[in-house]
Amino acid sequence: MKKSIRRILITGMSGLIGGIMHRALEGKYELVALNRRPVPGVRCYQADISDLSAIRPAFEGVDVVLHLAAVAHGGAPWEEVLRHNVIGTYYVFEAAREAGVQRVVFASSGAVIMGYEADLPYKKLVEGPDNPLPEEWPLLTHASPFRPHGLYGCSKIWGEALGRYYCDRYGLSVICVRIGAVLPGDKPTAPRHFSVWCSHRDVAQLLEKCLIAPSELRYDIFYAVSNNRRNYRDLTHAREVLGYIPQDSADVFVY
Amino acid sequence: MKKSIRRILITGMSGLIGGIMHRALEGKYELVALNRRPVPGVRCYQADISDLSAIRPAFEGVDVVLHLAAVAHGGAPWEEVLRHNVIGTYYVFEAAREAGVQRVVFASSGAVIMGYEADLPYKKLVEGPDNPLPEEWPLLTHASPFRPHGLYGCSKIWGEALGRYYCDRYGLSVICVRIGAVLPGDKPTAPRHFSVWCSHRDVAQLLEKCLIAPSELRYDIFYAVSNNRRNYRDLTHAREVLGYIPQDSADVFVY
Numbered sequence: 001m002k003k004s005i006r007r008i009l010i011t012g013m014s015g016l017i018g019g020i021m022h023r024a025l026e027g028k029y030e031l032v033a034l035n036r037r038p039v040p041g042v043r044c045y046q047a048d049i050s051d052l053s054a055i056r057p058a059f060e061g062v063d064v065v066l067h068l069a070a071v072a073h074g075g076a077p078w079e080e081v082l083r084h085n086v087i088g089t090y091y092v093f094e095a096a097r098e099a100g101v102q103r104v105v106f107a108s109s110g111a112v113i114m115g116y117e118a119d120l121p122y123k124k125l126v127e128g129p130d131n132p133l134p135e136e137w138p139l140l141t142h143a144s145p146f147r148p149h150g151l152y153g154c155s156k157i158w159g160e161a162l163g164r165y166y167c168d169r170y171g172l173s174v175i176c177v178r179i180g181a182v183l184p185g186d187k188p189t190a191p192r193h194f195s196v197w198c199s200h201r202d203v204a205q206l207l208e209k210c211l212i213a214p215s216e217l218r219y220d221i222f223y224a225v226s227n228n229r230r231n232y233r234d235l236t237h238a239r240e241v242l243g244y245i246p247q248d249s250a251d252v253f254v255y
Numbered sequence: 256m257k258k259s260i261r262r263i264l265i266t267g268m269s270g271l272i273g274g275i276m277h278r279a280l281e282g283k284y285e286l287v288a289l290n291r292r293p294v295p296g297v298r299c300y301q302a303d304i305s306d307l308s309a310i311r312p313a314f315e316g317v318d319v320v321l322h323l324a325a326v327a328h329g330g331a332p333w334e335e336v337l338r339h340n341v342i343g344t345y346y347v348f349e350a351a352r353e354a355g356v357q358r359v360v361f362a363s364s365g366a367v368i369m370g371y372e373a374d375l376p377y378k379k380l381v382e383g384p385d386n387p388l389p390e391e392w393p394l395l396t397h398a399s400p401f402r403p404h405g406l407y408g409c410s411k412i413w414g415e416a417l418g419r420y421y422c423d424r425y426g427l428s429v430i431c432v433r434i435g436a437v438l439p440g441d442k443p444t445a446p447r448h449f450s451v452w453c454s455h456r457d458v459a460q461l462l463e464k465c466l467i468a469p470s471e472l473r474y475d476i477f478y479a480v481s482n483n484r485r486n487y488r489d490l491t492h493a494r495e496v497l498g499y500i501p502q503d504s505a506d507v508f509v510y
Contacts, residue, residue, distance in 0.1 A: 078345065086341060086413075090333065115423045145398050147419055154416040158341075161412040165403045168370045 004102075005212055006030050009062040011049060011092060012069030013039045017107065017182055017203060021066060024204035025211075034058040034069070049088035052095060059099035064211050067092050068107045074114075074150035085155035093166045093174075103173035105210045106163050108156045110180045110196055110223065110233065113140050115147025117192070125230045128191025129251070139234040142178075142221035160221065167219040175210040175217065179203060180225035180233070188250045195230040199248035202226045209242040217241070226250060259357075260467055261285050264317040266304060266347060267324030268294045272362065272437055272458060276321060279459035280466075289313040289324070304343035307350060314354035319466050322347050322414075323362045329369075329405035340410035348421045348429075358428035360465045361418050363411045365435045365451055365478065365488065368395050370402025372447070380485045383446025384506070394489040397433075397476035415476065422474040430465040430472065434458060435480035435488070443505045450485040454503035457481045464497040472496070481505060 008025060012018045013033040022042065025031055033044040034055055045058035049069050059065070069088065071080045089106070096104050116122045121134035148154045156178075163174035180198040183189060188197045206224045220241060223233035227246040238244035263280060267273045268288040277297060280286055288299040289310055300313035304324050314320070324343065326335045344361070351359050371377045376389035403409045411433075418429035435453040438444060443452045461479045475496060478488035482501040493499035 082342065082345075087337065090337075115419065118423060143400050146416055147423060148416050150420070150424075151417075154413065154420050157416040158409065158413045161401055161403050161409040162406075164370065164401060165405070165409050168373060168402060169405075 004215075005063045007032060007062050008064050008066060008211060009034055009058055009101075010066045010068060011035070012067075012107075013042065013044070015068060015072070016184060017179070017207075018068050020182070020200045020204050021068070021207060024201075024208060032058065032062065049091055050083045052091040055091060056095050056098065059095045059101060062096075062099060062101050063103075065092065065096050065101055065104045066107070066207065066211060067104055070107065070155075071152065072109075074111055074152045076150070076152050078151055081151045081155045085152070086158055089155070089159045090162060093162050093172070097166060097170050097172055101172065102215065103175065103211070104163065104166070105207060106159050106174060106176045107207075108160055108176040108178045108221070109153065110178050110225070111149040111153035112146050112156045112160070112178060113144060113233070114149035114153060116140060116232075117149075122232050125232055126192035126195045129194045129230070130191075133230065137232055139236075140232055141234040142223070142237055164219055173215060173217060174219050175213065176221045177207060177210060178221065178223045178233070180223070187253050194228060194250045194253075195232060196225055197228055197250040198225045199246075202246045202248050205247070206238060206242070206244050209244055213242055259470075260318045262287060262317050263319050263321060263466060264289055264313055264356075265321045265323060266290070267322075267362075268297065268299070270323060270327070271439060272434070272462075273323050275437070275455045275459050276323070276462060279456075279463060287313065287317065304346055305338045307346040310346060311350050311353065314350045314356060317351075317354060317356050318358075320347065320351050320356055320359045321362070321462065321466060322359055325362065325410075326407065327364075329366055329407045331405070331407050333406055336406045336410045340407070341413055344410070344414045345417060348417050348427070352421060352425050352427055356427065357470065358430065358466070359418065359421070360462060361414050361429060361431045363415055363431040363433045363476070364408065365433050365480070366404040366408035367401050367411050367415070367433060368399060368488075369404035369408060371395060371487075372404075377487050380487055381447035381450045384449045384485070385446075388485065392487055394491075395478075395487055396489040397478070397492055419474055428470060428472060429474050430468065431476045432462060432465060433476065433478045433488070435478070442508050449483060449505045449508075450487060451480055452483055452505040453480045454501075457501045457503050460502070461493060461497070461499050464499055468497055 047054035302309035
């Protein structure tokens with residue numbers, strides 16, 4: 001797909017990951033933003049993704065969409081999850097389909113499987129580096145049954161399901177990335193981050209690889225975390241399909 | 256759980272499966288209906304599941320909820336799927352939690368994996384009994400990755416995800432049943448029904464077994480289809496966990 005990609009639309013560019021991707025991609029592609037607030041330094045369509053007719057113009061002439069806009073915390077209230085993540089994500093897929101976009105890269109979340117952290121051995125892993133490692137732990141893969149954290153996690157499963165449907169029904173390529181803990185200070189700040197932390201440059205590497213992956217990739221799901229010793233999310237699939245090689249590790253930090 | 260079950264609330268009792276369950280369960284349990292239209296012969300709370308405050312009274316004193324109410328076809332438009340299946344199902348779980356209900360049996364659908372029918376070998380299977388069987392086909396299990404048909408299928412994945420979350424977070428027991436083609440005439444009427452047909456008494460058997468399964472069963476997913484030769488959905492899990500033994504088969508019908 002690389003050769004034919006010119007214009008990338010990023011929803012939610014004013015967020016943390018949006019800013020990281022803005023800096024990582026600018027100068028290499030023609031970037032366009034779809035955002036409620038204006039975004040300095042980029043052509044920005046100001047609209048709310050819960051309004052389909054308002055967001056349509058942003059998708060014209062777009063090759064690939066990176067859909068980041070969402071309420072992004074596990075404790076988000078129902079009304080916000082419904083409006084932005086459930087309805088808004090449907091409208092983003094719908095507008096992408098209408099405009100003939102080639103691919104949507106959907107920012108899913110580790111929250112779709114974070115429920116496993118309540119049980120052993122994952123419970124031990126996320127207690128942080130002051131605690132012994134379990135003897136072994138099965139990695140969760142992109143095919144593991146979901147166990148969502150919060151309505152937020154449920155809404156990300158909804159987005160992955162919509163993506164699968166838009167791929168099968170309309171031929172839209174959809175790649176879901178279950179992003180770990182990407183943090184403002186770009187380092188772990190809580191015990192479980194030593195399992196699920198993802199550095200700015202690692203998330204940027206993985207998301208860019210998804211944006212430009214060959215068009216033969218029709219639908220897939222990847223985890224985005226750094227190379228952390230206490231990690232429990234499979235990275236083999238991202239390495240084999242996309243060539244993702246994390247550059248960072250939570251292990252170098254002292255908590 | 257059997258001993259302690261007295262009152263069962265059925266949402267959508269005026270639908271086809273609602274009527275089947277009404278007849279199958281009356282006299283054995285205290286039945287209550289939550290329905291937009293009145294339901295003859297049963298205590299009925301008339302309300303729309305997209306209105307949380309209106310449905311709350313129906314859940315008082317209820318032991319188990321059988322949640323059938325939904326728009327129930329693959330081609331349902333977005334507004335209806337959103338209102339009834341996405342928002343309504345959330346409110347049913349929320350009202351059940353608030354009222355201290357023990358279990359919700361959620362009518363999911365084979366539509367969550369029906370996307371597989373576009374590809375071999377499933378494509379061959381659903382072409383009906385006039386066509387040769389594939390040499391072999393892997394059964395889809397409750398742990399197979401989803402491939403939804405329509406927004407309807409996506410909404411059922413949403414319901415299964417919510418159920419998993421309500422189980423993990425609030426201790427509500429949730430059993431999801433991916434119901435096949437339950438038909439008004441109780442016999443196959445299209446080629447694919449010879450794969451996915453589920454007779455009235457088979458769906459009644461499986462749903463009742465879910466309602467009364469031991470309280471140790473916290474969250475699970477089962478397929479409801481009859482014993483059809485062209486079936487591609489695993490029934491071993493339902494047999495092992497619930498003792499489900501289908502009594503009917505599409506194979507006895509001539510198409």
